[in-house]
Amino acid sequence: MTTRIEKRFAELKQQGRAALVTFVTAGDPDYATSLEIIKGLPKAGADLIEFGMPFTDPMADGPAIQAAGLRALKAGQTTKKTLQMVREFRKEDDATPVVLMGYYNPLYAYGVERFLADAKAAGVDGLIIVDLPPEEDDELCIPAMKAGMNFIRLATPTTDDKRAPTVLKNTSGFVYYVSVLGITGTKTPDLASVKANVTRLKKHTSLPIAVGFGVKSADQARVIARDADGVVVGSALVNAVRDTLDGDGRPTARTVPAVHGLVRDIARGVGSKAA
Amino acid sequence: MNIAVPNSYRTGPDEKGLFGIYGGRFVAETLMPLILELEQAYKDAKADPAFQAELDSFLEHYVGRPSPLYFAERLTEHLGGAKIYFKRDELNHTGAHKINNVMGQILLARRMGKTRIIAETGAGQHGVATATACARFGLKCIVYMGEVDIERQKPNVFRMKLLGAEVVPALSGSRTLKDALNEALRDWVANVEDTFYCIGTVAGPHPYPAMVRDFQAVIGVETKKQMMAREGRLPNSLVAAIGGGSNAMGLFHPFLDDKDVEIYGVEAAGLGLNTGKHAASITGGKPGVLHGNRTYLLQDDDGQIIEAHSISAGLDYPGIGPEHSWLHDMKRVNYVSATDAEALEAFQLCCKLEGIIPALEPSHALAQVIKLAPKKPKDHLMVMNMCGRGDKDIFTVAAHLGVKL
Numbered sequence: 001m002t003t004r005i006e007k008r009f010a011e012l013k014q015q016g017r018a019a020l021v022t023f024v025t026a027g028d029p030d031y032a033t034s035l036e037i038i039k040g041l042p043k044a045g046a047d048l049i050e051f052g053m054p055f056t057d058p059m060a061d062g063p064a065i066q067a068a069g070l071r072a073l074k075a076g077q078t079t080k081k082t083l084q085m086v087r088e089f090r091k092e093d094d095a096t097p098v099v100l101m102g103y104y105n106p107l108y109a110y111g112v113e114r115f116l117a118d119a120k121a122a123g124v125d126g127l128i129i130v131d132l133p134p135e136e137d138d139e140l141c142i143p144a145m146k147a148g149m150n151f152i153r154l155a156t157p158t159t160d161d162k163r164a165p166t167v168l169k170n171t172s173g174f175v176y177y178v179s180v181l182g183i184t185g186t187k188t189p190d191l192a193s194v195k196a197n198v199t200r201l202k203k204h205t206s207l208p209i210a211v212g213f214g215v216k217s218a219d220q221a222r223v224i225a226r227d228a229d230g231v232v233v234g235s236a237l238v239n240a241v242r243d244t245l246d247g248d249g250r251p252t253a254r255t256v257p258a259v260h261g262l263v264r265d266i267a268r269g270v271g272s273k274a275a
Numbered sequence: 276m277n278i279a280v281p282n283s284y285r286t287g288p289d290e291k292g293l294f295g296i297y298g299g300r301f302v303a304e305t306l307m308p309l310i311l312e313l314e315q316a317y318k319d320a321k322a323d324p325a326f327q328a329e330l331d332s333f334l335e336h337y338v339g340r341p342s343p344l345y346f347a348e349r350l351t352e353h354l355g356g357a358k359i360y361f362k363r364d365e366l367n368h369t370g371a372h373k374i375n376n377v378m379g380q381i382l383l384a385r386r387m388g389k390t391r392i393i394a395e396t397g398a399g400q401h402g403v404a405t406a407t408a409c410a411r412f413g414l415k416c417i418v419y420m421g422e423v424d425i426e427r428q429k430p431n432v433f434r435m436k437l438l439g440a441e442v443v444p445a446l447s448g449s450r451t452l453k454d455a456l457n458e459a460l461r462d463w464v465a466n467v468e469d470t471f472y473c474i475g476t477v478a479g480p481h482p483y484p485a486m487v488r489d490f491q492a493v494i495g496v497e498t499k500k501q502m503m504a505r506e507g508r509l510p511n512s513l514v515a516a517i518g519g520g521s522n523a524m525g526l527f528h529p530f531l532d533d534k535d536v537e538i539y540g541v542e543a544a545g546l547g548l549n550t551g552k553h554a555a556s557i558t559g560g561k562p563g564v565l566h567g568n569r570t571y572l573l574q575d576d577d578g579q580i581i582e583a584h585s586i587s588a589g590l591d592y593p594g595i596g597p598e599h600s601w602l603h604d605m606k607r608v609n610y611v612s613a614t615d616a617e618a619l620e621a622f623q624l625c626c627k628l629e630g631i632i633p634a635l636e637p638s639h640a641l642a643q644v645i646k647l648a649p650k651k652p653k654d655h656l657m658v659m660n661m662c663g664r665g666d667k668d669i670f671t672v673a674a675h676l677g678v679k680l
Contacts, residue, residue, distance in 0.1 A: 109574060133307045163308055
């Protein structure tokens with residue numbers, strides 16, 4: 001069974017360019033605006049879309065995504081609504097892969113089996129769950145694979161050659177390389193070390209490798225795209241939402257265009273035709 | 276549900292760090308190699324008699340152990356039932372049980388060659404203990420503390436600074452202990468090379484719950500020995516307050532297989548369990564995953580964490596150590612609760628009758644003693660863990676009593 005993720009990376013490989021993976025927090029700043037942002041992402045140049053599932057205690061995220069999660073929760077976002085958002089997105093787009101990214105507890109509370117069935121039916125292709133390392137594969141990774149969904153693992157600068165096989169063993173779809181030691185959106189990746197680590201990881205896997213954490217500009221994306229199969233942009237998009245809200249935290253006419261504009265800009269860095 | 280009674284309650288966790296379904300290693304991949312390294316380093320240290328000898332020496336000469344087991348005669352007379360003993364861990368250096376664990380972890384950090392220590396703190400007792408040990412060994416110390424807690428525990432913040440620690444306010448979420456833990460984890464992810472995370476309670480990813488328990492078990496081991504010397508038999512009951520649950524686990528663990536010993540863990544019921552403003556994870560929560568382990572958590576239907584409330588900053592946490600969750604499910608320990616008001620009353624009673632100013636944390640345990648002791652016969656031996664002294668709390672108590680200092 002080929003998932004939309006596998007299909008998309010194969011197509012891009014043929015085109016000879018890297019994927020632009022965009023992350024936005026589902027429900028930020030509210031359901032309707034967030035849905036409008038997400039619906040417009042493919043046209044702006046996103047090849048894969050990550051929906052961040054908000055959580056009160058996102059221990060691997062920096063201030064930008066923490067704040068986005070709290071905005072979404074305040075506006076009433078729930079796991080159920082995030083799945084509803086995927087369903088609405090899928091009505092118009094059956095090709096762009098959708099990955100849900102977040103923390104385990106909201107899914108555990110939803111019920112793993114029920115969540116996987118509902119997510120699959122909604123059109124979700126993959127999951128990235130930050131606090132489920134390979135040591136906890138029985139929780140969600142194995143059941144997700146059985147349900148026909150990709151479980152995408154984070155590899156980090158601490159994933160040395162000894163650790164890499166453990167991390168990659170049950171990974172599918174692609175590998176998300178975390179380019180910095182630290183939380184999302186706080187440090188700028190050292191491009192030389194990213195290159196070295198991506199090259200090193202490629203010795204361990206034939207899966208595509210996407211690089212994220214701290215990517216903000218088309219120039220960075222361009223350099224990373226030389227060695228990686230994908231570039232992930234998250235905090236920068238979330239900040240574009242924040243920067244266009246009014247004094248009461250409500251979206252303005254600039255909110256949706258600001259996010260799409262930034263995506264278009266960064267898409268140029270990976271050579272996307274959509275841009 | 277039928278629960279099979281195990282041969283021993285003291286064999287956990289298993290190799291995956293699980294106590295039944297609780298515990299585990301729910302952390303970001305960046306931390307996984309560190310956690311595995313720590314597990315190995317702790318295993319090696321535990322097997323090394325020189326490590327235990329060094330720890331014992333510091334516990335005796337620096338911390339001041341063993342702490343006394345004190346017969347609270349006037350409280351016993353006042354309540355008219357069980358014979359009440361206090362395990363006096365508030366007499367330790369730095370004024371609480373926290374230092375027992377910190378000495379162990381800091382000696383381990385030195386063994387591992389780590390030079391930068393981070394810690395989270397709620398009431399400030401763990402932060403002070405960590406700052407103290409870091410000063411003693413010349414280690415850099417950064418303590419994360421919720422902004423709200425910094426405000427209500429000013430004396431401890433100043434103490435930490437005097438000891439050379441940097442106190443960093445946690446500004447996210449509820450700005451209390453859980454957020455300090457988030458910030459400490461974020462720091463650790465960014466500083467994996469030189470940093471040791473000194474967790475203050477029996478929670479977090481494996482091996483922390485077991486390691487902190489082992490370092491705190493000195494409380495129960497001493498209590499057993501002292502009670503045998505004093506009364507020639509084991510106590511009939513044990514009572515301790517629970518936030519994350521380290522003082523309680525330290526007292527309880529050596530007694531878990533003494534099946535006739537009744538054990539009570541006291542959670543903070545805040546303004547009352549039915550008000551939603553409490554910190555009673557077991558009584559008012561359900562199992563979930565936070566801060567590296569599966570355990571009982573205060574959470575809503577969507578799995579979002581609910582902010583805890585307690586008059587005591589040290590109990591103001593929406594989770595509990597995973598081994599407690601397991602002991603609850605196994606029905607080996609009785610988890611009960613005491614409100615802010617009950618704790619305040621117990622605090623004052625203890626000051627007046629025993630000349631001991633207890634911290635607000637053990638005041639919750641005292642509230643349970645007040646409820647329980649009168650129902651027990653006079654030959655019932657009850658031990659309460661006086662896990663901290665109340666000097667740090669006088670401002671909070673004064674404010675609640677309407678006294679301006």
